Amino acid sequence: MLDPRLLRSFVGIIDAQSFTAAADRLSMTQSTISQQLARLEEQVGSALVDRTARPIVATAAGERLLGYARRILALQQEAQAALGDPAGTAPLRIGVPEDLVNAAMAATFRDFSRRHREIHLDVTDGLSRDLTQRYRDGEFDIVIVKEAAAGPDCRSSFPEPMAWFESLNAPRAWPSPVPLVTFPPGGLYRDAMFERLERERLRWYNAFSGSSLHNVLIAVEAGIGLSLLPRNAVTGYRVRPYARFPAEAPIVVSIYAREREGIVGELVELLQTVLERRQGGAPGAKARRPALSRR
Secondary structure, three states: OOOHHHHHHHHHHHHHOOHHHHHHHOOOOHHHHHHHHHHHHHHHOOOOEEOOOOOOEEOHHHHHHHHHHHHHHHHHHHHHHHHHOOOOOEEEEEEEEHHHOOHHHHHHHHHHHHHOOOEEEEEEEEOHHHHHHHHHOOOOOEEEEEEOOOOOOOOEEEEEOEEEEEEOOOOOOOOOOEEEEEOOOOOHHHHHHHHHHHHOOOOEEEEEEOOOHHHHHHHHHOOOOEEEEEHHHOOOOOEEEOOOOOOOOOEEEEEEEOOOOHHHHHHHHHHHHHHHHHHOOOOOOOOOHHHHOOO
């Protein structure tokens, strides 16, 4: 292997076209830089500079080595700079439902990353039940989920008003069986929909299963069927509440985190603020807030 220190001396001699000038630039004695060049020439088995020329020039072998030497030294500097820069060296894994990732939350992640360059944010969206399981399995440091009731280790919880929606162009009365627009199996809203229709003793079938909130809302907007959705999620879509089901129990949005202090605690408080603003001051939105205060 070629010693970068020897390569630096070789490149310095060629660039300065002089042993004396190269020694001054590299803060070495002329004897030292000459010895390092001799060691490199011994390693490669060829003379690398023409010592009789004035100014000093590379030999044919030296010319072939020069480009490689510059690249090796540049890569070494790049590696040293990368190791000396803490940016992205500490991962922070976060799970969040898709419909909660709004502009305010994305801006919070962006600003947090800029303030803490050492942190590598790894944000994953998904269904709440899957996110909860992955958090319990240790895959996330922070998770925001939607659930029927907040767990005992929840750091904070916020009410999520729910309602049934249909297209603005929906028929006066839906046929029987009632067509539904749902999320894939395992979704919290999906199960609540089925339970409500069973209580109402209505026949139903699954007309459309969307993998994202946007797809579900587009299907409802198009009149494919009914769906149970958060009231905060339908702004901008041509849908209206379904009059036959005027009341639906709210669910909660809960934050869980493995640490209360430090970087994790700081980000949790920022996410709390985003969710509080999303609720618009809904009653009970700050009920679990004191548990997150940093000391």
